[in-house]
Amino acid sequence: MIYKRSSALFAEAEKVIPGGVNSPVRAFNGVGGTPIFVKEAKGAYLYDEDGNRLIDYINSWGPMILGHAHEPVVNAVIEKAKKGTSFGMPTEIETQIAELAVSMVPNIDKIRFVNSGTEACMSAVRLARGFTGKDKIIKFAGCYHGHSDSFLIQAGSGASTFGTPNSPGVTKGTAKDTLLATYNDIENVKALVEANKNEIACVIIEPVAGNMGCIPPTKGFLEALRTVCTANNILLIFDEVMTGFRLAKGGAQELYNIKADIACFGKVIGGGLPVGAFAARNEIMNYLAPIGPVYQAGTLSGNPLAMAAGLAMLTELNNKPEIFTSLAEKTAYLHTGIAKVLTENNITHTINRVGSMISIHFDDAEVVDFNSAAKGNNDIFKAFFHGLLNAGVYIAPSAFETWFITDALSYEDLDFTIAAINTVAKTL
Ligand code: KE4
Numbered sequence: 001m002i003y004k005r006s007s008a009l010f011a012e013a014e015k016v017i018p019g020g021v022n023s024p025v026r027a028f029n030g031v032g033g034t035p036i037f038v039k040e041a042k043g044a045y046l047y048d049e050d051g052n053r054l055i056d057y058i059n060s061w062g063p064m065i066l067g068h069a070h071e072p073v074v075n076a077v078i079e080k081a082k083k084g085t086s087f088g089m090p091t092e093i094e095t096q097i098a099e100l101a102v103s104m105v106p107n108i109d110k111i112r113f114v115n116s117g118t119e120a121c122m123s124a125v126r127l128a129r130g131f132t133g134k135d136k137i138i139k140f141a142g143c144y145h146g147h148s149d150s151f152l153i154q155a156g157s158g159a160s161t162f163g164t165p166n167s168p169g170v171t172k173g174t175a176k177d178t179l180l181a182t183y184n185d186i187e188n189v190k191a192l193v194e195a196n197k198n199e200i201a202c203v204i205i206e207p208v209a210g211n212m213g214c215i216p217p218t219k220g221f222l223e224a225l226r227t228v229c230t231a232n233n234i235l236l237i238f239d240e241v242m243t244g245f246r247l248a249k250g251g252a253q254e255l256y257n258i259k260a261d262i263a264c265f266g267k268v269i270g271g272g273l274p275v276g277a278f279a280a281r282n283e284i285m286n287y288l289a290p291i292g293p294v295y296q297a298g299t300l301s302g303n304p305l306a307m308a309a310g311l312a313m314l315t316e317l318n319n320k321p322e323i324f325t326s327l328a329e330k331t332a333y334l335h336t337g338i339a340k341v342l343t344e345n346n347i348t349h350t351i352n353r354v355g356s357m358i359s360i361h362f363d364d365a366e367v368v369d370f371n372s373a374a375k376g377n378n379d380i381f382k383a384f385f386h387g388l389l390n391a392g393v394y395i396a397p398s399a400f401e402t403w404f405i406t407d408a409l410s411y412e413d414l415d416f417t418i419a420a421i422n423t424v425a426k427t428l
Contacts, residue, residue: 075312111285392416
């Protein structure tokens with residue numbers, strides 16, 4: 001594959017944008033080389049600035065669950081834009097998407113829209129602190145909830161890729177209120193709760209981790225977490241920015257039948273436009289301004305274009321629940337094919353999968369938390385990434401990410417991908 005134009009564009013971008021990108025993980029620091037500049041995309045395919053076609057397994061880090069430039073979403077945005085792009089006033093479409101989301105997701109009565117997953121998680125933590133009157137939070141090493149100060153304590157995703165789990169600029173005063181637990185280790189959580197009795201406002205967790213690669217909750221872990229939170233007046237926040245509207249209509253709450261106190265959303269809920277949201281039962285959401293004391297706001301929150309994209313996306317997912325089955329079946333097919341060719345080529349690996357989230361770890365140990373995820377052979381991952389890229393398959397440029405499957409992928413695309421992995425595996 002030739003990347004001449006992408007390289008030239010990257011050199012220009014670096015002069016006016018830090019690192020040439022508007023989000024660090026795009027910079028290829030985790031795999032080396034220069035990032036690919038996309039010209040356009042349709043369905044399961046990206047078309048880069050050098051004319052290469054790439055099968056996309058990132059899908060904008062999750063939103064493109066029905067494929068790029070999905071017509072109902074695009075048409076909804078075009079029609080809405082003709083009537084104005086932002087008003088800073090309430091509009092009917094915000095109520096329409098809110099009613100739909102509340103009907104799809106269990107245990108929520110109200111939802112507040114914001115502009116990113118970071119904003120959703122940051123606001124949810126503030127709401128939990130205001131509602132409980134307590135300051136401390138528990139997060140899990142390797143989980144990523146966006147770049148709000150309280151979360152950049154051994155975060156996952158780009159922060160792990162960069163090996164700078166604790167970002168400069170986060171004050172000691174902030175960091176002291178963030179307690180770090182080990183994913184899938186309920187005894188560790190219990191010890192933290194005991195050591196900080198009556199001081200913890202919430203536990204925030206990715207119910208299926210996607211920022212250390214894909215890591216499922218071990219059997220009973222989420223149930224035990226729910227029990228500990230209930231017993232200690234701690235709110236359980238499910239960060240469903242990745243899992244929401246992807247693993248099921250009702251996300252991980254539905255899939256695992258666990259009641260979160262607050263659920264956070266992003267990615268799919270915006271159909272590719274900047275939307276985040278957080279939701280809970282009335283008792284909690286009524287604590288939010290303007291009816292409650294906890295302040296949260298946003299100029300473009302509930303923006304008509306973003307709401308139009310999100311409403312079109314959620315409407316289709318709500319009307320065609322068979323999409324979730326199709327996504328899971330395609331991901332299982334891919335899993336089986338990848339495992340077969342990596343095993344035939346004697347490549348040590350572990351594959352984690354939940355629904356349409358999947359990741360490959362180049363280590364034979366079970367990957368159940370950040371430490372075990374960090375044991376993966378990153379040199380093999382880098383060679384694997386670039387081998388696939390040259391074959392026309394685009395996966396996340398970091399070992400600390402999950403692949404996001406889109407229903408626009410055909411079984412021919414999956415077979416092409418498996419065959420490419422077979423070829424690349426012979427070079428590892
Ligand atoms: P945003 O602020 O990037 O919209 O969402 C933050 C966020 C919150 N919670 C979870 C579980 C997330 O995965 C994310 C963001 N995901 C990363 C990819 N792992 C976004 C990619 C990027 O940072 O560019």
